[in-house]
Amino acid sequence: xxxxxxxxxxxxxxxxxxxxxxxxxxxxxxxxxxxxxxxxxxxxxxxxxxxxxxxxxxxxxxxxxxxxxxxxxxxxxxxxxxxxxxxxxxxxxxxxxxxxxxxxxxxxxxxxxxxxxxxxxxxxxxxxxxxxxxxxxxxxxxxxxxxxxxxxxxxxxxxxxxxxxxxxxxxxxxxxxxxxxxxxxxxxxxxxxxxxxxxxxxxxxxxxxxxxxxxxxxxxxxxxxxxxxxxxxxxxxxxxxxxxxxxxxxxxxxxxxxxxxxxxxxxxxxxxxxxxxxxxxxxxxxxxxxxxxxxxxxxxxxxxxxxxxxxxxxxxxxxxxxxxxxxxxxxxxxxxxxxxxxxxxxxxxxxxxxxxxxxxxxxxxxxxxxxxxxxxx
Numbered sequence: 338x339x340x341x342x343x344x345x346x347x348x349x350x351x352x353x354x355x356x357x358x359x360x361x362x363x364x365x366x367x368x369x370x371x372x373x374x375x376x377x378x379x380x381x382x383x384x385x386x387x388x389x390x391x392x393x394x395x396x397x398x399x400x401x402x403x404x405x406x407x408x409x410x411x412x413x414x415x416x417x418x419x420x421x422x423x424x425x426x427x428x429x430x431x432x433x434x435x436x437x438x439x440x441x442x443x444x445x446x447x448x449x450x451x452x453x454x455x456x457x458x459x460x461x462x463x464x465x466x467x468x469x470x471x472x473x474x475x476x477x478x479x480x481x482x483x484x485x486x487x488x489x490x491x492x493x494x495x496x497x498x499x500x501x502x503x504x505x506x507x508x509x510x511x512x513x514x515x516x517x518x519x520x521x522x523x524x525x526x527x528x529x530x531x532x533x534x535x536x537x538x539x540x541x542x543x544x545x546x547x548x549x550x551x552x553x554x555x556x557x558x559x560x561x562x563x564x565x566x567x568x569x570x571x572x573x574x575x576x577x578x579x580x581x582x583x584x585x586x587x588x589x590x591x592x593x594x595x596x597x598x599x600x601x602x603x604x605x606x607x608x609x610x611x612x613x614x615x616x617x618x619x620x621x622x623x624x625x626x627x628x629x630x631x632x633x634x635x636x637x638x639x640x641x642x643x644x645x646x647x648x649x650x651x652x653x654x655x656x657x658x659x660x661x662x663x664x665x666x667x668x669x670x671x672x673x674x675x676x677x678x679x680x681x682x683x684x685x686x687x688x689x690x691x692x693x694x695x696x697x698x699x700x701x702x703x704x705x706x707x708x709x710x711x712x713x714x
């Protein structure tokens with residue numbers, strides 16, 4: 338164990354050293370000293386990969402479409418060159434009015450008139466649409482098309498978007514089920530009730546019948562759905578669990594003062610940790626699919642424990658987005674997986690090829706766009 342930890346630490350140190358040697362500085366990207374000093378005061382000394390690529394292009398005045406995961410530094414990727422341009426222009430031209438329009442879509446409801454042509458004029462030099470994927474999924478596509486006709490030709494346009502893991506995962510799970518790459522009966526896990534119903538609606542559009550099971554349903558309804566699933570009336574059951582983030586668990590453990598509660602209440606709290614998973618008998622489940630990764634390793638163990646029971650064989654497939662790689666590494670560490678071993682508990686799924694996914698993309702993309710814009714109630 339000690340040798341394995343030393344090897345992992347050595348590999349991590351070598352990777353960090355290689356990244357340090359390859360990465361550029363903010364100065365090399367063309368930022369002015371005043372902005373670099375402000376970044377250093379905030380403890381930011383090196384640019385992220387998205388910043389390395391985007392900042393020089395934006396400073397050159399080119400239109401940029403950037404897509405990267407949440408937390409990758411997209412905001413600074415456009416904000417730093419934008420500030421530098423505004424500062425330099427205001428000093429040289431003595432301009433007081435701003436020449437940039439930044440729209441950040443972090444809510445479904447935008448202020449009235451913000452996407453109307455009146456908000457754009459000929460003095461506009463830089464247009465930034467942040468979280469552009471959300472703007473489209475929230476139903477503002479027509480407004481954006483109408484707005485583009487009024488954007489000056491010389492205006493620099495920047496479109497920043499997070500990687501849409503939900504969009505990609507819907508396409509991948511469709512390929513898994515439609516091409517029958519996994520064995521039925523199948524139990525699919527999501528982290529939220531909202532996503533569970535979106536997934537159910539999506540699968541129905543392609544003739545895949547499923548049901549949703551969650552802890553908010555009345556007990557009679559849950560038992561009825563489970564009986565139908567176990568009886569083979571449908572082969573796909575979408576379940577949600579309430580596996581908590583580690584931060585919440587630690588906060589709960591750190592609370593030393595608790596009022597006296599009955600044993601029944603304590604048991605309900607314990608069972609709610611994994612929602613409908615614990616205490617429910619799923620029969621003859623051959624495959625468990627993690628549409629979304631659980632928020633902790635124990636949750637993963639409880640999920641995949643629904644298959645391969647009573648000496649039967651079973652399999653689990655996890656769709657892992659870049660944002661979920663940290664929990665995957667934690668799970669692999671607990672299971673004792675080592676990338677140097679020939680056989681591991683967790684390995685890439687060989688049957689889901691790029692060609693298999695692309696064959697379904699055209700039909701799926703239209704439905705995904707509609708689905709993600711719906712409001713589930």
